[in-house]
Amino acid sequence: MKIKSIKTAFLVLAMGAISLPSCKKVLDYDSESNSSTTVVFGSLNSTNTALIAVYNRLIGDNGYGSRISTLFGVSADDFRTSGSYGADDRRGLSMYGASPNNTDLINPFAQLYSGVERANLCIKFIPESQLYANGSATEQATMRRYLGEALALRAQFYYELIRNWGDVPQRFKSAAYEDNLFPPNANRDETYDVIIEDLKTAAELVPWRSDIQEYGSFRYTKGAIKALRARIALARGGYSLRTETKMMERRADYLKYYQIAFEECQEIIANPAQHDLNPVFENVFKTLHGTRMDSAHELMFEVAAFGGNSNTDSKLGYYNGLRFNSASEYGQGGGGMVAIPTYFYEFDKRDLRRDVTLGVFEINANSKKIINTLNNMSDAKFRKSWTAFNKNSTSQTFAVNWPMIRFSDVLLMFAEADNEINPQPSAAAIAALKKVQDRAYGGATPADLPAIPTNKADFFNAIVKERLLEFGGEGMRKYDLIRWNLINSKFQETRTKLADLIAGTGAYTNVPEIVYTKESNYNLSPSSDEVASMDLFGGTANVVLYQLGQATTPTGYTARNWRKSLTTENQLTSTSTGFAFYFEPNKKELFPYPNTALNQNTNMKQNFGYVGL
Template sequence: MITPSCKKFLDFESPSTSSEAVVFESTATTNTALVGVYNRLVGDNGYGSRLSTLFGITADDFKTSGSYSPSDRRGISMYGASSDNTDIIQPFAQLYSGIERANLCIKFIPQSKLYTSGSATEQALMKRYHGEALALRAQFYYELIRNWGDVPQRFVPAADAENLFPANADRDLTYDQIIADLAIASDLVPWRSEIAEYGSFRFTKGAIKGLRARIALARGGYSLRTKTNTMERSADYLKYYQIAKDECKAIMDNGSHRLNPVYENIFKSLHGTRADNENELMLEVAAFGANANTDSKLGYYNGIRFNAASTYGTGGGGMNAIATYFYEFDPSKDCRRDVTLGIFEITATSKKIINTLNNFTDAKFRKSWTNFDGRSSSQQFAVNWPILRYADILLMYAEADNEIGNGPSATAAEGLQLVQKRAYVGFEGSIPVTPTNKIDFFNAIVKERLLEFGGEAIRKFDLIRWNLINSKFIETRTKLQQLIDGTGPYVNVPNYVYAKEANYNLTPSVTEVATLDLFGGAPNNVLFAPGLNSTTAPAGYTVKNWRRALTTENQITSISTGFAFYFEANKKELLPYPKTALNENTNMVQNFGY
């Protein structure tokens, strides 16, 4: 049985002796087959690790920790991955494995007698399963396209394929197919309110419509084109913005999903304790089983850093914040900063202490929010990955409406403001002034999505579809240099701060950060004022490098750690195809620049 509190449905092995005729003539075994498709979302090579924490960075929010190597995760983060990069090979294969499993369901479910002539209940259930399979295939293809571009496509099972080794396919045609598939799927699958037992672990109508909106914006956005080796978008792009707008509006009007009033609770809900009665989490990848195939390494690889000697055991630290990201947030009103950024780490004595400015982590995933204790040697904590949130629906609607209408409507402005007011809880009257013209409103959306979705593997792909990735990288390097020099908006940022350990109380993040023990007072004062500017700490405190932790070399010019050092516009917006895939399928062509 599948319930919102149960993740065991991903612990699946296919009954290899069962034929399609047997599997798809029972709703129970059809469900089992479909669960096998969901299984391809999770694990180390899915959103349990690599797809979630490696492929979506670097942007102007986070990067991978450590020093560059072309053949591992740091090569991806620095836009210098080689075709034999070990972290891209298996995710590529797993996504195609998911497509093959989905293709089997998509072929055989409609052929089932239950689908065509079963009881009304059986037919409705089989149609729901059919819609879920279509949505899953769309998600797999979307992930492939946004990372590799013109990937080979196949919309039938391998046994029915005319060519087992297809060449690269025009991504626009693949996008158009899955956009059409999702329109069908939306009619087959009920709203979340009608199938509450699904929770957010399986596709419901809202999640399907949201995915269709997201893919439509990608189809209507910019991408690196194979024929021209330049970033382009199609002339009819507004057609796809209209699809996105319509789908988002349908979700907004239905009411099955709303904003969670507490931003932090969205992410705590991913850790096991449900605190999302508003169903902001529209689709999440369920993790279970403490293994590499069905669980996740969220909170172990990434998230707040825990010292191995602490009572929590080792965890976190695989992702670092871009140093300027901290200063993008309103310092005293925006609660998202302290949820998103790991400003502190947990020491060997199980207490908290502020990090240096170049050592912040992401923080929406925390081992301390799970039930695992430090005595466990497990690297998997059953933490789920968020695929789609209602906040994204509001902001996608606002973006599409603004683009289509040459300026925002009142509904678009309200959507932006709803997201901002949740972030500025207690200070709702102080949200930024909403622009009324197209360009300024678009820029407000660009900024808001940076603040709202930090560390959720969204920003990089936003920048690409807007054709802003190169200009934002240039802008970020300029900001980093200003921060290093203490000029411009960073003129009052201190060189040093002075800290001591404080109790880690597991209070809400804003309170947790506010109670860090810093000489001079609260962080929102100390981190925005020059302070003592001395390498000698006051009695009882330890010096922590702040601006002094940053240098032009370690932040910008280093071939090992420089920000997005190997990025080249019109070349590195896509990853290289794995060499193993090219060796197996000689009809495929490597992406430009690799």
């Protein structure tokens, strides 16, 4: 029975790989007609094919091509899903009111476990292959690299499962070799500890980027694996909603994991020839759209999108990103995520990240840009206009990659870990934070900006703020707030800020209710220039959006609601659109398990916040 099961599993594995057309050179492969384990792992080409089938579980509509990237990580104090609440659709996820029947949960859940199963097969059979044990030096090194990649991929799948569902069932062997095909929920700490150790091994097996240049940033290299290990270590050392106590807690030995993150990030930073900051923030995201503009290799690992289909491509720039009117020459695109209105004013007006991150303008039916209303700004790191799209095509896929790990994250994880394990931040931690800030302001921090704090508490708060500004729209903020146990307090803080913004009080006293605008040319110039060249009565956005305006519409201009677009109902009290309306602390930090999964595996238990639904 087990022999039959494993042959069937490998047939599925091989078919999954063979069916993938690839326009990313690094994901090319040669297929084998025979899918037996001996053949699959008997050559470098077919082993690579099996490994590509594991990478395939990252992408597509049910991976980081859509749902995991653009739904799972919202809402936080940066972005939310557009539209009105429904418990069984994407808005239910964003408003923390998803039901176990939510249709956007089950397929990603299943795909992540499919990735675990495929990785398990590679992890078992690569070390058993003749090439691994007796091949040439080159063959053995390549097979070891493949094993390291499989370990890293399995760690990523489990990390995604844990941060969304908590104590998920674990299996570190293929189902064909397990006696219990329906494992119960497993303690997440134990799962984390296994994958953290796996990643230590993987980093020893996989070379640095420069030693396997053909991989680019589409496959795991040593730096990316170390960064992933640091990220998972911080999650292991952070807070999470505990099954036993039903409270947000972190373990007593949490500093052990901050130390791991510190050491991994320190080693990456010590190798700037491998990875460094891209000097231009915007170019990091343009690179994801096809034209490589990242010679510093800030993008350490991207989820590659290709093929123009729902299984291997992404809907980045179509579902989310800068909004394009369907009648424009660009065709429909963007708008699936909208900014929390206060997020715009979290940025210093001189911070170049603001206009890359936020869709301050949209493209109208005349293919011109026009300022958005304050309640309708989209995320903007993904833009259909940055791709080589066919203007006559109705395609929803543009081969836009997802940024899984960036070097700026390494710098900020290092600074955070250093500060946590020491009495106060070291000079190196301060320098790491400053490096990120300097890039944000075009290479030199203005002298009138506050100095970076040197005491522990204030430095931590500076990290919390910097990560908000650096990673907006990249699906990280929600999970940061959870691991810091700040999600409830930050939500309360955001609601207070929204109330002040609606009323035009406090920090928002000078925010105008209405702005007056004309449509203007969309030049595809740098984002800060695009925003600065919007036609607004009274000057540039950095003037008009920070001062009270006149009460009547100037001749030739159109009134556009800015602060006036916000109401207490649409931002706070509405059961359909109120900010994180259904969030409950110590209940909704995790998703519900899909009912379909619970029905198939009766040994699993539903998460506490959803029992009885």
